[in-house]
Amino acid sequence: MRKIGLFGGTFDPPHYGHLIMAEQVYESLQLDEVWFIPTNHPPHKEDAKSNGILxxxxxxxxxxxxxxxxxxxxxxxxxxxxxxxxxxRDLQREYPDTAFYFIIGGDMVEYLPKWHQIDELNEIVQFVGVNRPGHSMETAYNIEEVEMPLINISSTMIRDRVANDRSIRYLTTPEVKVIIEKSKLYQR
Incomplete structure (x- = not known):
């Protein structure tokens, strides 16, 4: 049976914190792959600032x-x-011989009680919680914890820095930085 980590989020934009988090879970749980799943319309926050294709x-x-x-x-x-x-549910139907691990940060561990159909979701997928500065990992739900170096980078920080004409070097990959600049994302 294959072991796949699922990492959902807006990724608006993706940054080194996301990559380190995925790598830590990949190594710690000895996963076969990690799939990044950008959401279209997240239920718990405003829509993304950039479109899904970008x-x-x-x-x-x-x-x-x-x-x-x-x-x-x-x-x-x-x-x-x-x-x-x-x-x-869709992924389990499409990939029946796969064990899925849903990766979330500490901020989302705290938010789990508000997730849509959380009790059923907790029964059908293994959550993997990754520590994040300022957030508790304590919850009533079944969470497998993975430690990671404390990297305090957020997509909001990157968007704010771009809007204020500040450098985002070393916060995200050079390739993502090029797309942000070329597409004129997050500018005021």
Whole structure:
């Protein structure tokens, strides 16, 4: 049975924190692959600042060269809010001989009680929680914890820096930086 990590998010833009998080889970759980799943319309926050096609392109650019990282655009094809339970059900039907591990940061561990159909979701997928500064990993749900170096980078920080004409060097990959500049993303 293959072991696949699923890493959902807006990735607006993807950054080194995302990549380190995925790598830590990949190594710690000895996964076969990690699939980055950009969401179309996240239920827990405002829509992304850039469109799904560009976010998918940025993720592909960020993970190029990693033999076990992939992008799965399953949620970009949906209209309306995109719920994790629907994604998991669809992937389990399509890949029946695969064990899925849903990767979330500490901020999302705290938010789990508010997730759509969380009790059923907790029964059908293994959550993997990765520590994040300022967030607790304590929860009533079944979470496998993975430690990672504390890297305090966020997509919001990157968008704010671009909007204020500040450098994002060393916060995201050079390839993502080129896409942001070329597409004039996040500028005021």
């Amino acid at each position: 976010r998918k392109e940025m993720i592909e650019a960020a993970i190029q060269g990693h033999p076990a990282f992939r992008v799965n655009g399953i949620e970009l094809n949906r209209t309306g809010k995109s719920y994790t339970i629907d994604t998991i």
